[in-house]
Amino acid sequence: IVQRDGRALKELLSEIHFADIADLLEELNSEEATYVIKLLESDITSDTLMELDEDVREKILDRLSPKEIAQELVEMDSDDAADVIAELDEEVQEQVIEEIQDEELAADLVELSQYDDKSAGGLMARELVKVKETWTIAGCVREMRRQAKNVTRVHSIYVTDKEGHLTGRLSLKDLLTAPDKAHISDIFIPKVDYVTVETDGEDVAKLMQKYDLEAIPVVDEEGMLVGRITIDDMVDFIKEEAERDYQLAAGISEDVEADDSVLLLTRARLPWLVLGLIGGLAAVFIMQDFEAALDRYAILFFYTPLIAAMAGNVGVQSSAIIVQGLANDVVKGSLFSRFVKELSLSLINGISLALLVVAFNQIIGQPVNVSLAIGVSLIAVIIMASIIGTFVPILLDKRGVDPAIATGPFITTSNDIFGILIYFYISKLILHF
Amino acid sequence: IVQRDGRALKELLSEIHFADIADLLEELNSEEATYVIKLLESDITSDTLMELDEDVREKILDRLSPKEIAQELVEMDSDDAADVIAELDEEVQEQVIEEIQDEELAADLVELSQYDDKSAGGLMARELVKVKETWTIAGCVREMRRQAKNVTRVHSIYVTDKEGHLTGRLSLKDLLTAPDKAHISDIFIPKVDYVTVETDGEDVAKLMQKYDLEAIPVVDEEGMLVGRITIDDMVDFIKEEAERDYQLAAGISEDVEADDSVLLLTRARLPWLVLGLIGGLAAVFIMQDFEAALDRYAILFFYTPLIAAMAGNVGVQSSAIIVQGLANDVVKGSLFSRFVKELSLSLINGISLALLVVAFNQIIGQPVNVSLAIGVSLIAVIIMASIIGTFVPILLDKRGVDPAIATGPFITTSNDIFGILIYFYISKLILHF
Known part of the structure; x- marks a missing residue:
């Protein structure tokens, strides 16, 4: 490539599948990549372009004239071509469409680009x-x-x-x-x-x-x-949807990949961390309120990370199950029966975990009433967390909001705050401080 | 159905798609479902059986004779038939295979059932x-x-x-x-x-x-x-894999659905909660060790949920990105360059968040050195969390272990513990307690 030995390169690449050429182009800088694209036949390059990462493709298209872009589009399936056009600047879009000789295709593309990306109109191809x-x-x-x-x-x-x-x-x-x-x-x-x-x-x-x-x-x-x-267009769609739900649960708000720039990754991650930070600061406030208990019951404060972690974990588990259930349409039955189910589930989990904590407390020599306070609040916190984790996604879904945004940081943060509040109020009731 | 009006029912169901019949059967008890299955033509029932949930199918097959099962299998694609056979008891398996008249098919099924579920041999069909x-x-x-x-x-x-x-x-x-x-x-x-x-x-x-x-x-x-x-067999496989990664990240160890029994859901969830509990108890230990600082720096203890939450959130974000990257083969470049990237990413996030915390601390009137201690440790904890979150999955992947198990509870728990340790050691250094 460095020596621009066009013929040798062309021969070499003609043996390779376009998906592999795309991998190769992603390793090059955009000038080199554009050179290779111009060199190859447009029936190969159009396929190659579709395999490229969006940002790489954008850079290459920037270096091509509207006419050259039009030549590539003609070789693509209409759904792919419409996607590529949607990525261009509006001004360039018009120029490119003017350059397309096939008027029927040009009309198709204009029509396709009008549909919403995620609707059947946006996903379909005209060819059949x-x-x-x-x-x-x-x-x-x-x-x-x-x-x-x-x-x-x-x-x-x-x-x-x-x-x-x-x-x-x-x-x-x-x-x-x-x-x-x-x-x-x-x-x-x-x-x-x-x-x-x-x-x-x-x-x-x-x-x-x-x-x-x-x-x-x-x-x-x-x-x-x-x-x-x-179905092969849907495979990508289904996978992207599943991955997006996972990313939202992990607190990543934009569709990013491991190889994206530091800036892009920060933009996707920092907002959720700030949300978590606000939850943590709320916990600081709550504990300052109960500072009076510090002298006699310092151990209560040592348990706050455990209470917060349990509230968070239970909330994420509950919401993950319900979000997947909603996505796959398997959530049936009345709200009340689901409530009873979550209640019994969290009672079993809560009592088991509380018993472990009480046993641990006895071993490290804490008084029984402190163990009792921690155990009882742990059960209450787990019940609260699983109810919130289950019903917030269901309510969002009923209101037409994507329930996946409720998993991860939102649930974790609100459960952290409520959990610590409940914990200190119950402890106060039991220990009378 | 209650009146067992076979003919009317048969006519009614003959108009319906098998996937919808399957939905219907899942609402019935197994006796009624078996009655319907026996009533219908075996070319419809074999398709219907494949659409059923595994546990519903199992109950119905239990009520059918080996001969009846064999008749259903003959109508299925060989890959589906092999899956069904694998679900039966070994004894029944042999009886069913003996009942299959078509010797070629019987041999195919025996061969297919030998392959691992998740290998190409286990996924393929013989028909082509x-x-x-x-x-x-x-x-x-x-x-x-x-x-x-x-x-x-x-x-x-x-x-x-x-x-x-x-x-x-x-x-x-x-x-x-x-x-x-x-x-x-x-x-x-x-x-x-x-x-x-x-x-x-x-x-x-x-x-x-x-x-x-x-x-x-x-x-x-x-x-x-x-x-x-x-590809349609792979769609299910790809979706299941993506959902499993998500469930693992949320701390759910078995493949469960919202409508599974309380017992099954508990079995999938409780172990991860116990893991989180152990992390919380470790935090209790660590704080007891630093109890001496309680008189002068109680505020430090109020910040522990925040530190733990940040360590957990950053770890989950980093690991989610890297696990998806590994699954999609987009993680390229040397370990060192990835290290530099994570380091700069966590420095940006860490410094931004630390500044917010310091500002908050000034507002609530904490001394500057305490703010400094919390801010510096927050940065250190975020760096630690993102390095662990990134490299534990990479190392697991290199050793041939599924990196998805490292996301969620494992990362959260270890980051909680390390985070609180680092936090108190750095605070001790800065505040000299």
Whole structure:
């Protein structure tokens, strides 16, 4: 690369899969990477570009002219091309779309870029194989050959009526085994799952997983077939959603990766730490309030990290279970029965842990009433933490807010504060200070 | 159902998708569910059985005879059938396999059940469409029609040599457009990604995602084509892996759902809470050691929940990022450069948070040297926590241990203990108590 031996490099790279070229480009600086992209054929580079990390791709696109970008877009699937366009500055977007010769494609891209990223419209691709009910098998095969040129992989063949409304699907197997003179209307399957352009990505994912679909057709408000979503696009979506829930639980607010810059990582992490800090400072306030007990019951203060940790851990456990349950639609039954369940669960956990603490206290020679105070408050704190951990996500979900934001720092911090408050009030009641 | 009106019920259910029937069955008791299963055609029930939760399925299978189970298995894809067999008692397993008339299938199932659940061998299905290099296009289409009967969905067509060694794949598009008299060897693509039966499921998932594959062929040690894995099977696998990492981070050790029994949930949660308890008790010990400072610097003890929370939060953040990075193979560069990065990241976070704490301390009227002690230790604790959070998962990964177990309670607990230790030692140095 350093010597710019174009021909040798081109030969070398032509043997390599585009996903590996993408890995390679990420190691280079953007000038070198752009040089390589310009060197290669655009059917390889368009695939390579899609494999790149968003920020690397952005840098390379900055160095390409609108015309060069347009050439790449033409080679992409329409859903990928729309994603790339959405990443560009608005001014560049217009220039690029003007450079696209294929007017149908340009119109498709403008349309696709209007949908929300996370809706079925934003996830779908325009390319699909569609046949009309009235066609004969022979005509259909001919037409399919033509359409298949634009579609990288044939998943399903969708059937529409004359006007283009989705009416069913065609099994490849049936097509292969049907007599040439039959009509599509004789052999097509009139039942087909579909989503509309407005459907939320998460619902698309659930539907495709539940019914084990590899592709699902997308219709507009009038029932016209406008695109399809394939399972491989959903794999990325499903994985990103699961990872985002995990990151939120760990207190990371933006989608960051281990290799992102220090600044980006700080921006994703610091706000949550500040939240935790506020919780800690609240605990300082609470303890100052109970300072009078310090002389006689210093041991109570030594237990505060344990109480806070237990409140936090129980809260995170409860919320993680309920957030995953909500995401997978397995949370059934009434709120009351769930309440009873969480109560019995936290009683079992609470009493077991309290017994351990009391035993430990006896060993280090603390008075019985102190052990009692700590044990009883521990049980109360665990009950409080698991109720908050369970019901805050449920309430958020009912109000249409993503429950995942409630896990991690929010739950931990509020449980820390409530936990220490409950702990000192119960101890005060039992020990009369 | 209560009235056992078989015919009406059958008619009713025949209109419903098997995934919805499965949902319905999960609401019934096992006697009723078994009644419904026996009532329906076995091509529907086998699909329905696969959609059921493992424990519901187990209860229903307990009520079926080996012969009835065998009838269901025959209708399933071989990978699903092998999973079901693995769930049965050993004695029943043998009886069921004896009842399977199709000897080839029985042999396949015995073979499949020998592979590890999480290896490519355990994930693959035997059903696939394979053609030999020497065939003509016309012969191939004929043969494919025959094979396609056993395969629910044709993903890819694999090409083998005469002996059955995998040599390439065939594009459906090329097949549709090639002249009838051509040979497969003229049009097949000799490059194909594959995995061996031993390949780890996670590696299969990475490969399929990286190269956007919908199906991947599996070969045995000699390179013979023995099965294929489809992306829809991997979706479940990828999702389960991501969810498991999340659960581990939240301190849940078994794969549980919100609707599992209280006992099961306790078993998954209590051990991690005990671990947290031990950390809390260690903190009690440490503070007892520094009890002498209580008279002059009681405020130090009020800050212990804050220090512990910060150590825990930073540790969980760092480990979550690195665990996801390792899972997605994006952790590159030397250990030293990562060390420098974590160090600068935690310095920025640490100094920002320390400044906030010092400001707060001034407001509540604490002496400057106490603020200094708390601020400096906070920075030190954050650095320690992010180094432990980053490098424990990396070291575990290098030793071949799943780094996800290091996130959550392990990191939180050890960071709590180390954090409070560092805090009191640094405070002692600065305040000379």
